[in-house]
Amino acid sequence: MDWLERMNNALDYIENNLDDEIDYKEIARAAYCSEFHFSRMFSSISGISLSEYIRRRRLTLAAFEFQKSDIRIIDVAVKYGYVSADSFSRAFQKTHGLKPSDARNNGVQLKAYPRISFQISIKGVVELEYRIENIDYELRIIGKSKPVKTSRAFKTIPTLWNSAKKDGFMQKLTDMSWEKPKCTLEGLLGVCGKEAAITDEEFNYFMGVRYDGESPNNMETIVIPPSAWAVFPNVVDAWKRLYSEWVPTAGYELANLPCIECYYGPKHKPRHELWVPINPK
Known part of the structure; x- marks a missing residue:
């Protein structure tokens, strides 16, 4: 199917x-x-x-x-x-x-919204780069979560990071993220949905880092089990093209885990990536 x-x-x-x-x-x-x-x-x-x-x-x-x-x-x-x-x-x-x-009443004007039917349309031949990463251990991520309206996510999330930079929270995460590098998922992490479920209108955006040390008292901890990931450079472009272009033809199923936005340090190329949990079909 x-x-x-x-x-x-x-x-x-x-x-x-x-x-x-x-x-x-x-x-x-x-x-x-x-x-x-x-x-x-x-x-x-x-x-x-x-x-x-x-x-x-x-x-x-x-x-x-x-x-x-x-x-x-x-x-x-x-x-x-x-x-x-x-x-x-x-x-x-x-x-x-x-x-x-x-x-x-006769002659009144009403609105009829027809049933949607999904079809695949060819939008062009612009390549979408990705790689597959397998992480065979639990990802322990510490940080703080904020509610985000799905419809305003692209505007709200940058504002959250700007606030974190101003109040020193970003620097604290940065210092912790470089203590014990363990995998390529090292940097500031935006976990899109603290739990493995997401409502239609709102989700919890979790700002944190991968960290194996003792969690500070004022931070939350989430644990993501071992999983395979499809990794895309450029978070914004990847989000726009993931569901409409990559998923329909990739040969992978999306795992019931949150996606992770990874923002790397200075001079790292690419500067940021979108990590998407997958299961082979």
């Missing part, structure tokens, strides 16, 4: 459960993808978050029901996962620009 078929299977699951409870774990399972990566993969390829896509599809079907029947607003609200008629009405008006009760 190829990548394209698996992703469309996940869309089938969503479509078949729009009027029922949708389990994000089941969506990822339908795609044969880790729960950690599916939401980010979906939003990267489609340009819309998974939760927003589901919301729009449900409100599209709700509008169809009002136009075709005299069903009560509260019944439609419950059917499509809303706890009250008020919360449903607010969401409906935000999407369609009018109240649910007005959707029954």
